[in-house]
Amino acid sequence: MGEWMGIHYRSGIPVRLEIRHGRVERIEELPGVDRGELPWIAPGLVDLQVNGYGGHDLNALPLDESRVIGVTRCLWREGVTTYFPTIITNHEEAIESALRMICDVCSRYEEIGRCIAGIHLEGPFISPEEGPRGAHPREYVREPDWELFQRWQVAAGGRIRILTLSPEWPGATEFIRRCTETGVIVSIGHTAATCEQIRAAVRAGARMSTHLGNGAHLMLPRHPNYLWEQLAQDELWSCMIADGFHLPESVLKVIMRVKGEKALLVSDAVTFGGLKPGEYTSHIGGKVVLTPEGKLHLAGNPNLLAGSAQPLKRGIEHLVKTSLCPLSEAWNMASLRPARLADLPNKDGLVKGAPADFVLFHWGKKGIQIRETVKHGECVFRSH
Numbered sequence: 001m002g003e004w005m006g007i008h009y010r011s012g013i014p015v016r017l018e019i020r021h022g023r024v025e026r027i028e029e030l031p032g033v034d035r036g037e038l039p040w041i042a043p044g045l046v047d048l049q050v051n052g053y054g055g056h057d058l059n060a061l062p063l064d065e066s067r068v069i070g071v072t073r074c075l076w077r078e079g080v081t082t083y084f085p086t087i088i089t090n091h092e093e094a095i096e097s098a099l100r101m102i103c104d105v106c107s108r109y110e111e112i113g114r115c116i117a118g119i120h121l122e123g124p125f126i127s128p129e130e131g132p133r134g135a136h137p138r139e140y141v142r143e144p145d146w147e148l149f150q151r152w153q154v155a156a157g158g159r160i161r162i163l164t165l166s167p168e169w170p171g172a173t174e175f176i177r178r179c180t181e182t183g184v185i186v187s188i189g190h191t192a193a194t195c196e197q198i199r200a201a202v203r204a205g206a207r208m209s210t211h212l213g214n215g216a217h218l219m220l221p222r223h224p225n226y227l228w229e230q231l232a233q234d235e236l237w238s239c240m241i242a243d244g245f246h247l248p249e250s251v252l253k254v255i256m257r258v259k260g261e262k263a264l265l266v267s268d269a270v271t272f273g274g275l276k277p278g279e280y281t282s283h284i285g286g287k288v289v290l291t292p293e294g295k296l297h298l299a300g301n302p303n304l305l306a307g308s309a310q311p312l313k314r315g316i317e318h319l320v321k322t323s324l325c326p327l328s329e330a331w332n333m334a335s336l337r338p339a340r341l342a343d344l345p346n347k348d349g350l351v352k353g354a355p356a357d358f359v360l361f362h363w364g365k366k367g368i369q370i371r372e373t374v375k376h377g378e379c380v381f382r383s384h
Helices: 065-077 092-108 146-155 172-181 195-204 226-232 249-262 312-321 327-333 336-341
Strands: 002-008 014-020 023-029 040-043 045-050 080-088 119-122 160-165 185-188 237-240 263-265 278-282 286-290 296-298 301-305 358-364 367-375 378-382
Touching (some): 045 336, 065 080, 065 367, 065 378, 092 146, 146 172, 172 185, 172 195, 263 312, 312 327, 327 336
Parallel strands (some): 045 080, 237 263
Antiparallel strands (some): 040 358, 358 367
16 A cells, blocks of 8 residues: 655646555545645656667667666656557567567566557568658668568567558558557558558558658658648547657647647657767767757758657657647646557556556656656656
8 A cells, every 4th residue: 555645737636646556546635735845646658659768779789688677767767657669670580589578578577567568660661762761771671571570479479569660562551451450559650651552551450650740751742742641530649759859839739739639749769868968879870969958960960860869758848838738738648648549557547446657746947857656556766
């Protein structure tokens, strides 16, 4: 049995959470209690796309268990209680090895396995074209292969829950249908697909857009194009990297207005997230620079991003500080909404009987300061 007190992030009323056996036993409103120095209390953050963090790279292969554990513990400091380690395009043996390692870590370390709700496989069934392909290595991009995907799923112990692909390949529609039938969330991303190919993908069961607005050509036809088409498809949830660098505020606003409850945040964080500003070497992009403002760009061209170096909470801060939405909505976009898309046990948030996954934090001039992160009723991070 444990108790935590804080100001509910939606109602603004002080509450007491009583936790038993890793679940919320009782939520008691305390309207007469002085707010004083009480922290805010909110559901744990859910990140659908994490490539690495805190110097731990999930795509520097071969992957070892220390990096999977390291990423998980670093994310606890940022208020993330659930995430999807993301493996990108590589040769098939390297992908299989990484999937097997993540599966092994989840099986052997209960506290890590509780936090990894599934694996996000981003590629290699993506567009080979410059622009949409992004930083994914061209030599390993390939058309969808069901037998290969099944082999990877076995290596992952069935943990591949999200697959990012481009529906531009022949046979992609049938591949998407088979993935959907096995419970895998198919996400459209890194694509140069036609509008009809996107519509066919949605009819086959595709449900998400991976970092919509990024991983695209620098120049597109005014209309139609694959960005407008994904926005227009009501069935697609749209993931946004709202770190202040990947998408302008006008684009964020449009996606949020069009998608409503199906607009959500991801970090797409890479290994340099959480590190000090400076110059680093990436095994994908070579020399990169992390600025004091948090922008990660190629050393030779400040206008070219080298990935995201910001945690999920940065997106919440950016949406609130730019007045795009209130704190409660921004927080839901990084917690309840991704949990609902993935049909996770914590999709209803702080309600009786739900998993005790929550965060206590302070909000001020420095943004969100995580005070405590609780997973399954156990404190996994506490600030000093």
